[in-house]
Amino acid sequence: MANPVSASFEFAFDENDQVFTLSGSMRPKETSEIGACLESLRACAMRATGMFYVNVRRLLQSNNIAFNGMASVLMEVCRERPDVDITITMSSVVGWTPRKFNALRRKIPSINVVEYDKDFYPGQAFVEDSSFVSVLRRQTTMTWRHEKHILPRHGIGEGMKIADICCGIGDFAILLFKEFNPTYVVALDHAKASLEYARRMAKEFDVTGVEYVYGDAAEMLLPNGEFDFVTCRHSLQVFDHPERILSELLRICKPGGRVYVSNEKNSHCLGEPRSESIQWTYNEVAKLWKHFNMDIEIGPKSRRLLLDAGFVDIRMESFMVTNLDGDPEEFAEVVRTWRHMFADSMARERGDDEAFIEKFKKGFDDHIFAALHPKGYAGWPIWVASGRKPL
Amino acid sequence: MTDTRNHSAPADGYKLLLEFDLDTKVLDDQWDYCDYMSSFVANMVSHNRADPFMFSNLLSATLNELFETVYRTRKEAGQFRFQILRNGPIDRIAMLVPCSADEQQFYIKTMDDICAGDASETYLDLLFSDKGVDRRVGLFELAISYNAELSADAVEDHAIRLTVDLALEPETD
Ligand SMILES: C[S@@+](CC[C@H](N)C(=O)[O-])C[C@H]1O[C@@H](n2cnc3c(N)ncnc32)[C@H](O)[C@@H]1O
Numbered sequence: 001m002a003n004p005v006s007a008s009f010e011f012a013f014d015e016n017d018q019v020f021t022l023s024g025s026m027r028p029k030e031t032s033e034i035g036a037c038l039e040s041l042r043a044c045a046m047r048a049t050g051m052f053y054v055n056v057r058r059l060l061q062s063n064n065i066a067f068n069g070m071a072s073v074l075m076e077v078c079r080e081r082p083d084v085d086i087t088i089t090m091s092s093v094v095g096w097t098p099r100k101f102n103a104l105r106r107k108i109p110s111i112n113v114v115e116y117d118k119d120f121y122p123g124q125a126f127v128e129d130s131s132f133v134s135v136l137r138r139q140t141t142m143t144w145r146h147e148k149h150i151l152p153r154h155g156i157g158e159g160m161k162i163a164d165i166c167c168g169i170g171d172f173a174i175l176l177f178k179e180f181n182p183t184y185v186v187a188l189d190h191a192k193a194s195l196e197y198a199r200r201m202a203k204e205f206d207v208t209g210v211e212y213v214y215g216d217a218a219e220m221l222l223p224n225g226e227f228d229f230v231t232c233r234h235s236l237q238v239f240d241h242p243e244r245i246l247s248e249l250l251r252i253c254k255p256g257g258r259v260y261v262s263n264e265k266n267s268h269c270l271g272e273p274r275s276e277s278i279q280w281t282y283n284e285v286a287k288l289w290k291h292f293n294m295d296i297e298i299g300p301k302s303r304r305l306l307l308d309a310g311f312v313d314i315r316m317e318s319f320m321v322t323n324l325d326g327d328p329e330e331f332a333e334v335v336r337t338w339r340h341m342f343a344d345s346m347a348r349e350r351g352d353d354e355a356f357i358e359k360f361k362k363g364f365d366d367h368i369f370a371a372l373h374p375k376g377y378a379g380w381p382i383w384v385a386s387g388r389k390p391l
Numbered sequence: 392m393t394d395t396r397n398h399s400a401p402a403d404g405y406k407l408l409l410e411f412d413l414d415t416k417v418l419d420d421q422w423d424y425c426d427y428m429s430s431f432v433a434n435m436v437s438h439n440r441a442d443p444f445m446f447s448n449l450l451s452a453t454l455n456e457l458f459e460t461v462y463r464t465r466k467e468a469g470q471f472r473f474q475i476l477r478n479g480p481i482d483r484i485a486m487l488v489p490c491s492a493d494e495q496q497f498y499i500k501t502m503d504d505i506c507a508g509d510a511s512e513t514y515l516d517l518l519f520s521d522k523g524v525d526r527r528v529g530l531f532e533l534a535i536s537y538n539a540e541l542s543a544d545a546v547e548d549h550a551i552r553l554t555v556d557l558a559l560e561p562e563t564d
Pocket residue numbers: 117121124127128136137139140165166167168169172188189190191194215216217218232233234235238
């Protein structure tokens with residue numbers, strides 16, 4: 001996906017949060033061309049009390065004339081209003097900004113410069129961990145068996161422009177590419193390790209039609225109305241504000257196109273024998289995620305979330321990944337990685353004691369037992385839902 | 392503008408991606424061309440980089456600084472020539488700018504200043520100057536902030552040849 005050719009920019013001030021937002025591309029020939037913007041920046045900052053934010057997360061470009069103009073205003077504010085605390089919020093996704101604004105911080109040490117997307121999301125550290133890769137890979141193998149047949153019911157067709165947001169290690173994007181022959185696929189994620197993996201895999205499979213893009217799903221730099229079909233799988237559940245992501249998915253979708261999401265309700269994972277222990281543990285998984293402000297129970301809420309976001313013609317269904325779908329060992333392996341991630345990493349991080357962790361792990365072990373039992377059954381339910389963007 | 396992707400492969404390992412010529416008079420009249428050309432070239436040559444969006448954003452920023460520097464050069468009548476070549480991780484921007492001997496000296500002197508020990512401080516001074524923007528700032532920025540290798544060579548007494556080698560993506564593997 002290329003940067004849009006854009007010579008225009010916008011600015012706005014949010015009085016409530018004292019945020020001055022600049023977006024677009026600022027490349028004036030003379031400072032006077034952006035005079036109104038600089039004047040407004042100066043006026044807003046001068047009237048501010050306490051914290052004043054300058055948001056450049058979507059300022060795609062700025063030449064040195066504009067940058068110098070902005071910096072001059074901020075230096076003036078620092079001189080005249082030393083009581084105002086200025087913070088610049090930038091995004092690591094917009095490549096030019098860290099270099100320039102870190103230079104500004106060297107010039108004026110009292111200005112804070114923060115990368116907004118770095119520390120913002122509660123569960124980011126867990127899901128961006130590179131050990132997460134193996135679980136994602138196996139999960140996709142198992143869900144694809146079902147989704148391959150489900151996707152056409154949700155409007156996917158050949159020759160489409162597709163975006164897979166929060167693509168993880170990018171395997172789903174490659175599968176889409178091979179199965180549905182799209183014009184192209186853009187796959188976006190915020191974990192660099194996963195994207196590296198994705199690019200290597202695409203190369204290995206000789207897939208050239210998928211572009212892997214580093215980005216923040218809550219504030220994407222992809223253009224409006226670009227994609228016929230937008231997917232976002234198992235990811236609304238890692239954000240504390242899933243509605244923000246949905247509004248971005250809606251924005252990049254073409255009017256008349258569809259957005260497809262899949263989500264879990266982990267407390268509904270099940271198995272026989274040893275169902276009670278299994279059920280206890282997965283109820284605890286839901287509470288554990290909640291502790292980190294993430295909702296692993298979103299599955300059945302997908303319909304409401306899509307309607308609230310403004311989608312119409314909602315289609316929704318569920319499927320169960322089970323130990324009988326393929327090799328039961330595959331199912332067991334996924335549960336092993338969950339046990340590791342949820343019990344060894346997240347529960348310890350929450351500060352749980354050993355007795356709890358033991359009991360917590362037991363449910364995963366019992367789920368594995370059920371999966372591998374010659375007469376056993378183990379399941380992981382998933383809800384998929386899609387909505388159409390109104391014309 | 393012509394896409395010459397499949398043309399010559401120079402002996403030094405650089406492959407020509409794209410080149411065009413433009414009458415200097417057109418360039419003198421059109422400030423907006425700086426933005427247009429940077430965005431266009433960046434979009435054209437970024438798709439096969441690992442992260443096309445990031446690469447294109449950085450390349451557009453660097454190209455725009457160069458085009459703006461050229462715009463502010465007092466040019467002679469003739470053809471401005473632009474080329475972008477690639478050798479693995481390195482992208483080479485080559486520009487031929489028809490100009491007077493004075494302007495040749497501007498570029499050669501700036502290159503010397505960029506190599507001086509205090510170049511980083513000079514860059515900050517230029518960037519945050521309260522007297523408006525000094526036209527050397529773009530060249531300093533490429534060298535200091537983007538670690539580019541720059542050179543400027545006089546072509547007899549009527550043009551300057553600028554070469555900028557950039558590695559915009561972090562090394563992987
Ligand atoms: C549970 S994984 C799902 C990955 C993939 N869709 C799958 O089904 O295999 C959630 C993904 O969301 C990504 N993510 C988290 N925060 C993000 C953000 N702000 N922007 C984009 N992606 C983000 C994580 O890096 C992770 O790959």
